[in-house]
């Protein structure tokens with residue numbers, strides 16, 4: 133009985149040595165290239181999914197400020213916001229829709245620029261406090277169908293009136309259902325809605341992240 137057992141143990145030992153060696157190799161590679169991306173690192177949404185539609189309003193003058201405040205249209209967010217947003221978009225795609233993006237992370241300098249143009253906290257967050265957009269945890273979004281047509285949400289993006297509220301009652305059934313669809317999936321994926329703006333969602337866990345002034349490259 134002992135005869136076949138010894139080679140078996142030898143084989144096990146060899147396997148153990150080989151597997152340890154391979155683990156060491158892997159950790160050696162990791163230590164040479166330490167991971168620099170974590171949950172709160174700012175990343176570009178485009179690097180995580182090609183399934184979003186972009187209409188970055190503040191990179192054009194087609195916004196309530198009538199001013200182009202971004203040098204180029206990019207959607208940067210903290211990685212955890214991107215991961216949750218991609219998950220939400222997968223759910224919308226299953227239902228025949230896609231997320232359309234109006235705004236993402238907004239560096240503090242841009243917030244200051246906006247505040248200079250419209251110094252009214254009703255329309256622009258005061259940069260002395262900063263907003264969740266400055267923390268990389270907020271997105272302004274709508275939905276389009278698979279032909280790219282935007283769903284009717286009752287008002288345009290950045291419409292500052294009571295009609296943009298989630299609870300505004302005088303809307304058609306279709307508009308109410310469209311807003312509700314957006315809200316249902318987004319809240320299921322750990323975003324909070326904002327009562328007075330149907331387009332605004334922020335990641336629940338993003339509230340405690342720091343206001344940032346990190347900027348992206350426009351090359």
Ligand SMILES: [Zn+2]
Pocket residue numbers: 265270271272331332333
């Ligand atoms: Zn917003």
